[in-house]
Amino acid sequence: MTSNKDCGHHHHHKRFRPLYAGILTFLLIVLTGSLSVWAILRPSKPKFILQDATVYAFNVSYPNYITSNFQVTVSSRNPDDRVGIYYDRLDIYATYRDQQITLQTSTPTSYQGHKEITVWSPFICGNSVPVSPYNSAALSQDQGAGLVMLMIKIDGRVRFKVGTFISAKYNLHVRCPAYIQFGSRTNGIMVGDNVVKYQLATSCHVSL
Structure with a gap:
């Protein structure tokens, strides 16, 4: 019932x-x-350029340690005229032969509008970072030859904005080769005691 x-x-x-x-x-x-x-x-991927690198310290010490201190200038351009980009997190660091030699430096969160350019100039450094004996020997040889190839890496999370719609977060990976000629001052500008600034203007590989 x-x-x-x-x-x-x-x-x-x-x-x-x-x-x-x-x-x-x-x-x-x-x-x-x-x-x-x-x-x-x-949306198109942002275009990154490694504009310059200022070297404050970069040396190898016994037995297999690297001490480094750089300031790098990296720019990003949003090529899209209809999509904005939220940079929720960007971590910048340097590697040598696929081995990380500096700590990660995080940039402030930012929004990049249509066709806009954003520039970051963080310091990245590492004090007595242990590296493999092979990389230590290779670095000593490269310095002796006057040319060291580093990789400035950026790992982060981004979102895209289309009108009022905001996407989910995407992983961003940027790889910027940096060729540093330690044996020659002709490609660098002395900006202080043993401090050299190198103009690079290197295009970076970007993946999402």
């Missing part, structure tokens, strides 16, 4: 079904529209 109370409760839910269906349909339309806009616009 069904009570009048149960019948009223059932009628209450039945009356609100069209409202629930309408809300669900609206959300589905908004989601489909946002995904369609995203698929049509398909």
Whole structure:
């Protein structure tokens, strides 16, 4: 036997079904529209350039330690005229022969509008960082030859903005080769005691 109370409760839910269906349909339309806009616009990857590197310290000590201190200038250009970029996190560091030789330095969060350029100039350094004997020997040889190739790496998280739609977070990986000629001052500018600034203007590889 069904009570009048149960019948009223059932009628209450039945009356609100069209409202629930309408809300669900609206959300589905908004989601489909946002995904369609995203698929049509398909944002371009930002373009990174390693503009320069200022070397304050870079040496190998016994037995297999590297001490380094750099200031690097990195610029990013948003090539898209319809999509903005949120840089939620960027960690910048240096490697030598795939081995990390500095600590990571984080940049402040920022937003990059359409066709805009953003520039960062962080310091990255490492004090007596242990490296493999092979890399230590290779670095000594490279310094003797006057040319050391480092890799400035940037790992981060970005989001894209299309109108009012903001995407999920994407992993960003940037790799910038830096060729430092320690044996010659002609390619560097002395900016202090044993401090040399190298103009590089090197294009970086960007992956998402």
